[in-house]
Amino acid sequence: MNDRDTQVAQPQDTEADCGREGQKFVGKPVRRVEDARLLTGLGRYVDDVPAGHALQMALVRSDQPHARIVDIHTAVAKTMPGVVGVYVWSDLAHLVKPAIATSRMSGYQPTPIHALANGVVHFVGEPVVAIVARSRYEAEDAVDGIEIIYDPLPVATNPEAAVEPGAPILHEGFESNVLVERAFVRGEVDAAFANAALVVSGKFRFHRKTSAAMEPRCYFADIDPGRDSLTLYTSSQVPGIVRDALADLLNMPGNQLTVIAPDVGGGFGGKTSVYQEEMLVCTLARKLGRAVKWTGDRLEDLLSTSQAFDERVAADLALDEEGRIVGLRANVIGDVGAYSIYPWTAGIEPVQVISFLPGPYQVPAYHGHVRGVTTPKSPTGPYRGVGRPTSTFVMERLMDMAAGRLGMDPADIRQRNLVQPDQFPYKTAVGIVWDQSAFTEGLHAAKERFGYTQARVEQEQARAEGRWIGIGIACYAELSGIGSRISASPGMPINTGTDTCVIQLDSTGAIRASFGCASHGQGHETTLAQVLADELGARLEDLRVVTGNSAAVPHSTGSYASRTAVISSGAGILAARELRQRMQRVAAFLLSVTVDDLEIVDSNIRVRLGDGKLSFGELARALYSQMGRVPPDVREEMCVSRVYDPVVGTTSSATHLVQVEVDPQTYAVHIQKYVIAEDCGRIINPLIVTGQTRGALAQGVGAALLEEVVYDADGQLLTASLVDYLLPSAPEVPALDMVHLKAEAPNTLGGFRGMGEGGTIGSPAAIANAVADALSSFGVEISELPVTPERLFRLIHQSKLDSTEE
Ligand code: MCN
Numbered sequence: 053m054n055d056r057d058t059q060v061a062q063p064q065d066t067e068a069d070c071g072r073e074g075q076k077f078v079g080k081p082v083r084r085v086e087d088a089r090l091l092t093g094l095g096r097y098v099d100d101v102p103a104g105h106a107l108q109m110a111l112v113r114s115d116q117p118h119a120r121i122v123d124i125h126t127a128v129a130k131t132m133p134g135v136v137g138v139y140v141w142s143d144l145a146h147l148v149k150p151a152i153a154t155s156r157m158s159g160y161q162p163t164p165i166h167a168l169a170n171g172v173v174h175f176v177g178e179p180v181v182a183i184v185a186r187s188r189y190e191a192e193d194a195v196d197g198i199e200i201i202y203d204p205l206p207v208a209t210n211p212e213a214a215v216e217p218g219a220p221i222l223h224e225g226f227e228s229n230v231l232v233e234r235a236f237v238r239g240e241v242d243a244a245f246a247n248a249a250l251v252v253s254g255k256f257r258f259h260r261k262t263s264a265a266m267e268p269r270c271y272f273a274d275i276d277p278g279r280d281s282l283t284l285y286t287s288s289q290v291p292g293i294v295r296d297a298l299a300d301l302l303n304m305p306g307n308q309l310t311v312i313a314p315d316v317g318g319g320f321g322g323k324t325s326v327y328q329e330e331m332l333v334c335t336l337a338r339k340l341g342r343a344v345k346w347t348g349d350r351l352e353d354l355l356s357t358s359q360a361f362d363e364r365v366a367a368d369l370a371l372d373e374e375g376r377i378v379g380l381r382a383n384v385i386g387d388v389g390a391y392s393i394y395p396w397t398a399g400i401e402p403v404q405v406i407s408f409l410p411g412p413y414q415v416p417a418y419h420g421h422v423r424g425v426t427t428p429k430s431p432t433g434p435y436r437g438v439g440r441p442t443s444t445f446v447m448e449r450l451m452d453m454a455a456g457r458l459g460m461d462p463a464d465i466r467q468r469n470l471v472q473p474d475q476f477p478y479k480t481a482v483g484i485v486w487d488q489s490a491f492t493e494g495l496h497a498a499k500e501r502f503g504y505t506q507a508r509v510e511q512e513q514a515r516a517e518g519r520w521i522g523i524g525i526a527c528y529a530e531l532s533g534i535g536s537r538i539s540a541s542p543g544m545p546i547n548t549g550t551d552t553c554v555i556q557l558d559s560t561g562a563i564r565a566s567f568g569c570a571s572h573g574q575g576h577e578t579t580l581a582q583v584l585a586d587e588l589g590a591r592l593e594d595l596r597v598v599t600g601n602s603a604a605v606p607h608s609t610g611s612y613a614s615r616t617a618v619i620s621s622g623a624g625i626l627a628a629r630e631l632r633q634r635m636q637r638v639a640a641f642l643l644s645v646t647v648d649d650l651e652i653v654d655s656n657i658r659v660r661l662g663d664g665k666l667s668f669g670e671l672a673r674a675l676y677s678q679m680g681r682v683p684p685d686v687r688e689e690m691c692v693s694r695v696y697d698p699v700v701g702t703t704s705s706a707t708h709l710v711q712v713e714v715d716p717q718t719y720a721v722h723i724q725k726y727v728i729a730e731d732c733g734r735i736i737n738p739l740i741v742t743g744q745t746r747g748a749l750a751q752g753v754g755a756a757l758l759e760e761v762v763y764d765a766d767g768q769l770l771t772a773s774l775v776d777y778l779l780p781s782a783p784e785v786p787a788l789d790m791v792h793l794k795a796e797a798p799n800t801l802g803g804f805r806g807m808g809e810g811g812t813i814g815s816p817a818a819i820a821n822a823v824a825d826a827l828s829s830f831g832v833e834i835s836e837l838p839v840t841p842e843r844l845f846r847l848i849h850q851s852k853l854d855s856t857e858e
């Protein structure tokens with residue numbers, strides 16, 4: 053069905069029509085069908101699910117980073133008004149197992165996560181006591197009635213100190229704080245460095261982040277006590293993973309446990325893991341035979357939602373005299389926080405850093421080494437881009453440093469080193485295979501749209517006037533729509549390579565398609581309906597897309613890792629094709645023609661060269677109600693389930709180009725112009741792709757300039773409110789000009805590539821390069837993000853001091 057010959061990338065306008073011949077919806081800027089509800093306050097989030105009958109839970113969280121729990125006094129709280137129960141770990145130990153993220157990686161140390169701390173606390177914010185009361189108000193009040201006696205234990209909050217011999221060990225019985233260690237070696241790295249014309253080196257740091265979704269985490273366990281069946285409403289990106297995990301931890305069959313993610317107000321990776329509070333509301337609901345609800349507040353979110361990449365990277369790049377990469381070396385320490393998160397493990401972020409460090413470039417020799425180190429801080433987990441914002445930052449800084457030393461233009465050095473069109477499929481130094489993707493075309497298109505050559509001329513003039521103007525480029529590639537051959541996180545216990553679509557024509561003539569994905573802002577109700585409508589010949593409004601309900605399909609995970617456009621669409625295409633054939637076979641019988649005589653247009657099955665036609669409703673009535681019209685041997689079951697596995701996945705790529713001006717008074721960075729040329733394959737909905745990229749760019753601007761989770765040396769969180777943790781707002785987010793390259797993915801059904809994360813992968817690197825370029829006259833390098841005014845001030849003044857001393 054798919055043309056595979058449209059590999060040559062052509063720049064297109066932002067909201068261009070990207071459709072194919074004969075396709076009414078895919079490729080069109082269809083307005084998001086979910087927005088009418090979401091923008092008028094009619095969205096139904098967990099907190100909107102009627103829960104008047106539920107008991108409310110509040111938690112007493114550890115105020116200690118690492119301590120033995122000596123005693124917990126609960127007597128006072130238990131007598132407080134409205135309190136139904138007060139629970140510590142020993143009250144629940146026989147009801148819920150700890151979540152353990154196992155891994156096949158050698159030397160990996162798993163850390164069990166208990167619903168409530170089991171004897172020792174490992175970070176500030178860890179749940180220690182659960183209080184259930186009639187109202188949240190009373191539950192919160194009773195928190196003050198709890199007294200916990202701790203015996204503090206030593207801490208190593210700095211991961212570099214935590215790996216030293218003799219450092220205090222965070223997890224009892226472990227021999228080291230290293231939870232995961234991995235290395236990739238390809239080629240003769242030492243020889244490459246020995247013979248190189250130029251070596252550039254840096255020590256990079258990307259500070260800790262948090263997802264800061266607008267809706268904090270919220271869980272409501274409703275129970276049908278007579279059947280011992282539970283429905284968990286959860287603000288999760290992965291209701292399928294949560295269902296499977298809780299079924300195991302609570303020892304419940306999956307048919308007794310339904311996990312529903314209704315409307316979810318953002319996740320950005322922070323809602324991809326299984327949380328203690330999810331275990332708690334379910335365990336307590338079963339114990340009490342009553343519905344139990346927990347609603348996180350912003351403080352709890354900042355304390356306990358999984359955080360993001362806290363990486364230290366020492367890296368060297370070796371080049372020949374023409375600026376060709378000959379070798380790359382990196383040593384990474386990732387601060388993974390207190391626990392190895394379920395199911396992704398502590399490897400998810402740090403291992404991805406070294407997996408993707410070579411980026412879209414030809415790197416013949418590579419040695420990457422990483423250690424994921426546990427420290428008494430909130431656990432880290434997936435965050436938009438996973439690993440690649442850091443690896444792109446490091447690699448793209450090194451490329452610019454090399455260009456500077458060789459007197460080359462930053463665009464030219466990239467052009468020379470990118471994997472060239474005739475080299476695809478290209479196996480990277482770590483064994484990832486890039487299928488055909490518009491790497492060089494992306495760089496070229498971004499330069500054209502940006503007016504790069506002219507911008508460099510204007511930059512020189514502005515500099516002559518004393519202005520601090522810089523231009524930054526970043527190129528990256530990512531693997532999206534990862535299928536069953538590659539683990540979404542190395543060595544993790546579950547495979548996430550498929551999605552399922554169950555599609556049915558019901559007796560009213562309506563079509564419902566259920567998927568295992570779980571939209572939390574991506575607009576899946578629109579994009580999946582576009583894909584199905586084209587396959588079925590249906591009108592968009594005749595389709596209902598159901599996502600985020602673990603009971604709707606036999607196996608599901610959710611939405612993360614830019615997978616839904618590839619994997620869920622693929623399942624939808626397979627299921628819709630089969631349903632269409634079945635509908636056509638029955639219709640052919642009813643209309644006394646052959647299947648080949650039929651077409652389906654606007655939800656009508658009609659005879660191509662005649663008058664006969666049947667609406668979906670008429671077909672359903674004939675089949676389900678007027679049984680005499682369709683004899684048993686002609687009847688078809690109008691419910692189809694299909695699983696799609698893209699096996700390896702596909703390569704998305706982009707070039708970001710940005711111009712910034714640094715204010716010499718305030719040291720604030722102003723973004724003046726931003727262009728992204730991206731290849732996400734065939735586009736389902738250009739409005740959504742542009743919107744996703746804008747949102748992801750906003751997140752990348754935050755990561756580059758503002759956002760930083762800060763813990764003090766004792767492990768106390770200093771950025772415990774949004775006054776201290778700075779999110780970007782409208783004035784900081786630049787206007788974005790986009791070029792869509794649309795090089796169809798050669799090996800996915802539909803030709804789509806994922807793109808939900810890309811904007812966050814390229815932007816920190818591009819902005820860092822632009823700031824470094826703006827300040828090149830001071831000889832400062834940007835090796836730490838976010839590049840806050842304070843950091844810039846220090847860098848510039850240090851460099852001024854250095855030059856006066858010389
Ligand atoms: N799309 C398209 N054409 C393509 C590729 C994608 O029209 N060629 C559309 C898709 O159909 C989908 C959207 O773009 O509606 C994103 O698709 P995809 O790249 O497959 O990513 P997922 O849907 O799997 O979403 C996950 C991704 C991740 S990993 C994070 S993190 C993230 C993101 O999506 N978090 C988000 N986007 C977010 N958007 C919002 N509003 N909130 C978040 O928390």
Ligand code: SMO
Nearest residue numbers: 321435436612613
């Ligand atoms: S960090 Mo996105 O949920 O994979």
